[in-house]
Amino acid sequence: MSGAMARRRFLALGGGLALTGGLAACSSPLASGLTGSQPKTADVVFWNLFTGGDGANMVLMEKAFQKANPGKTVEATVLGWGNPYYTKLALAIASGTPPDVGITHLSRLPLPAASGLLEPIERTPLAELGVTQDKFTPAAWKKATVDDTVYAVPLDTHPFVLYYNVEIARKAGLLNSADDDLVPLDGKQDFVDAVKAMKDAGGAQYGAVMSITADPSTAWRFFSMVYSGLAGPIVTDSGTKIAVDDGAMRETVAFMQNLTGPDLMPKNLTGAGANALFSTGKAGFLFDGEWRIPTYRQVKDLRFNVVPFPALLGPKPVAYADSHALILPRNERGDETRTRNAAKFVRSLLDSSAVWAEGGHIPAWLPTQGSKAFLDQSPQRNYVEAAFNAQYDPVAWYTGAGSDFQGVIGGTVIEALAGRITPGGMAAAMRSALKRYTTSRPPVTMK
Numbered sequence: 001m002s003g004a005m006a007r008r009r010f011l012a013l014g015g016g017l018a019l020t021g022g023l024a025a026c027s028s029p030l031a032s033g034l035t036g037s038q039p040k041t042a043d044v045v046f047w048n049l050f051t052g053g054d055g056a057n058m059v060l061m062e063k064a065f066q067k068a069n070p071g072k073t074v075e076a077t078v079l080g081w082g083n084p085y086y087t088k089l090a091l092a093i094a095s096g097t098p099p100d101v102g103i104t105h106l107s108r109l110p111l112p113a114a115s116g117l118l119e120p121i122e123r124t125p126l127a128e129l130g131v132t133q134d135k136f137t138p139a140a141w142k143k144a145t146v147d148d149t150v151y152a153v154p155l156d157t158h159p160f161v162l163y164y165n166v167e168i169a170r171k172a173g174l175l176n177s178a179d180d181d182l183v184p185l186d187g188k189q190d191f192v193d194a195v196k197a198m199k200d201a202g203g204a205q206y207g208a209v210m211s212i213t214a215d216p217s218t219a220w221r222f223f224s225m226v227y228s229g230l231a232g233p234i235v236t237d238s239g240t241k242i243a244v245d246d247g248a249m250r251e252t253v254a255f256m257q258n259l260t261g262p263d264l265m266p267k268n269l270t271g272a273g274a275n276a277l278f279s280t281g282k283a284g285f286l287f288d289g290e291w292r293i294p295t296y297r298q299v300k301d302l303r304f305n306v307v308p309f310p311a312l313l314g315p316k317p318v319a320y321a322d323s324h325a326l327i328l329p330r331n332e333r334g335d336e337t338r339t340r341n342a343a344k345f346v347r348s349l350l351d352s353s354a355v356w357a358e359g360g361h362i363p364a365w366l367p368t369q370g371s372k373a374f375l376d377q378s379p380q381r382n383y384v385e386a387a388f389n390a391q392y393d394p395v396a397w398y399t400g401a402g403s404d405f406q407g408v409i410g411g412t413v414i415e416a417l418a419g420r421i422t423p424g425g426m427a428a429a430m431r432s433a434l435k436r437y438t439t440s441r442p443p444v445t446m447k
Contacts, residue, residue, distance in 0.1 A: 042075035043338070044345045047092075048103040049085045051078060053294045054359045061355055065348035072341065082402030086112075089329070093117045098329035100342040104152060106143040106323040107393040107400035110238070111443070113146040114397070119328040121150040125343040131350065139390040140323045140364040152325035153346055154364035156356060157387035159308065159321035160221045163278065163286035163296070165204075166303040172201035172284065180303075185310040188255050195264045198284025207264040208285035209278055211271035212417055216410025217402075218271075221320045222287055223413040227252040228391045229314030234409075234430065235438060239396020242434050246427045251313055253416045253423040260417050267418045278304075290360035290383065306379040308386040319386035322393070322401050323364060362387045397442040408433055 044065075050058045055078060062074045077099070079085045086108055092098050094117065104112070112118050121131070121144075131153060133141050140154035166180050174183050174194055185191050195207035211218045227234070231248035235241060260267045265285075269277075277283040279299045286292075286304075296304055311317045326346045328339070349356075353363040354373035357380050363369045364387070375381050393399040399406070412433045415421045421429050 042073040043341045044072070044074045044101060045099040046074055046076045046101045046345070047079060047085075047089060047099040048076065049079055049081045050103070051081075054291075054356075057355050057359055061349050061352040064352045064355075065345055068348060069344065072344075074345065083404075086402075090115070090117060093329040093331075096332060098331050100328070100331075100338055101345055102327045102329055103155075104325050104327050105401035106140065106152060106154065106325050108403070109144065109152055109325070109327075109400075110146055110395050111397045112327075113149070113151040115443075117330055118151045119330050119339075121153065121328075124328055125340050126153065126346060129343055129347045131343075131347055135366050137362075137364045137366065137369070137387045137390075139321075139388060139392075140325075143323060143390075143392050144325055152327045153350070155324045155326055155349065155353060156361035156364050157321050157323050157390055158289060158291055158361045159319040159383065159386035159390060160225055160287065161290045161306050161319070161383050161386060162309050163288060163292075163304055163306050164198075165278070165281055165284050166305055168198055168201050168204050168281065168284040171203075172197040174198070180305050182305070182307055187310075188258075188312050191310060191312055192255075192258050192264070195259060195285060199264055201284065203281060204284050205282040206266060206277060207283070208259065208287060209265055209269060209274040209283040210287040211269060211274045212266070212414055213268045213270050213273075215271055216408070216414055217406045218288070218410070219413040219417060220406045220410035221289070223252065223256070223410075223416075224393075225309060225318050225320035225391065226255060226312050228318045228320070229312055229316070233394035235394045235396055235399075235434060239394065239398060239442070240438055242431055242438055244427050244430050244434070248313075249427040249430065250423040253421070253426045255313060256413075256417055257419060257423065261419060278302075290362075290380070293360040293379070294358075304379075306383055308383045308389070317385070317389050318391050319383075319389045321386065321390035323390075324361070325364075396437070398437045398440070405437060408436070 048058060062076055066072055066074060079088055089102055090112060136154055137157055140157050144150050144152040144154050164182060169175050169182060174197060175181060176183055185194055198204055199207035210222060227248055230251060231245035232243060234244050236243045259265045274286065278286040279296065279302055290306060293306065296302060308317060308319055326349065328342055350365040350368065353365050353368045354371060357363050357374050357377055360380060362380065362384055363374055368374055369384065412429050416426050
């Protein structure tokens with residue numbers, strides 16, 4: 001399929017996303033982009049999806065670029081997270097009026113790459129600016145590569161990690177001597193015993209908590225991390241074939257139910273409930289993404305630390321993760337000056353990524369990862385290993401951050417955590433849930 005044809009088909013089908021009503025909700029950058037009139041009001045037009053603390057950190061990084069490049073201006077537009085962002089970005093690119101730089105989750109990269117919407121990094125000035133493979137976390141760079149072509153520049157890795165209450169862990173005998181470091185845990189029994197020790201230490205209602213109810217994405221992250229220690233992705237061949245390993249599925253569900261079945265952790269719990277229990281010292285462990293660190297830092301009298309998950313099932317640790325990455329959307333009108341400014345902007349964001357790490361994220365740019373500015377950050381420096389053990393969503397046009405796939409498959413995991421699906425029945429339930437995706441026609445041809 002030619003790039004132009006792929007983009008037309010991608011636009012017509014909404015990139016596999018729900019476009020119904022989408023245009024009515026478009027922000028002004030998209031609306032003008034669809035009419036071919038998007039004004040180039042700055043030297044770099046940048047679209048992203050960052051609000052809150054991440055948004056504030058990104059603004060500081062944008063200002064650092066402008067300070068280092070006097071006279072250069074940046075117009076940053078923040079769009080709605082998830083499918084709305086990716087739909088609008090795809091439409092703007094396909095209409096021929098893209099931003100100069102955009103953000104993507106690497107888990108969402110396969111579809112726009114296959115659709116011909118992105119400029120391969122090798123065709124940009126980035127290599128001249130020192131943005132090369134040897135300076136990035138290997139797992140993130142690999143995920144930025146589709147069919148042997150690199151289409152994105154990883155900014156970070158943001159893994160699913162293990163939080164623990166320091167005081168409860170000390171009472172449970174899980175800390176090394178007088179410091180706050182968790183003792184090494186190796187294998188499922190060590191881990192289950194540690195969760196039980198947290199619950200039995202006194203003061204804790206549960207050994208561990210996790211947002212489960214109405215939070216299928218978190219349930220999917222936990223399941224994917226555990227299952228990936230034993231088996232490969234649950235779908236293969238660009239998402240067209242179901243590849244569930246029955247034995248690994250049974251063992252994964254049995255392990256999860258060893259935690260929720262004996263009430264070591266709740267079978268049903270909202271995000272607010274998990275937050276409240278961990279914040280008030282009623283849970284020893286919390287399973288969540290590192291992006292929650294700024295939230296817990298604001299809790300008075302809460303002493304916590306964060307580490308990667310140990311090996312649970314299988315011989316090696318696995319960290320479910322995703323990455324924010326920078327993309328240069330394809331613009332057939334071409335403007336060498338704008339492309340060079342965009343490349344300089346990307347390099348500047350990498351150089352400023354110690355600021356980005358303050359939100360909990362691990363810099364993918366190794367010069368920053370090894371810098372004092374990052375290594376002075378705690379607990380961020382504690383779980384860098386997770387970036388090297390990162391396990392992303394399986395490659396498919398329908399997977400990735402904020403996708404319906406995570407909602408549907410995560411919903412099946414929620415049923416298992418609640419004990420409503422047996423370990424033996426989970427494989428059949430998962431296959432049934434996956435069938436709607438593997439039998440759907442992709443919006444573009446993917447190798």
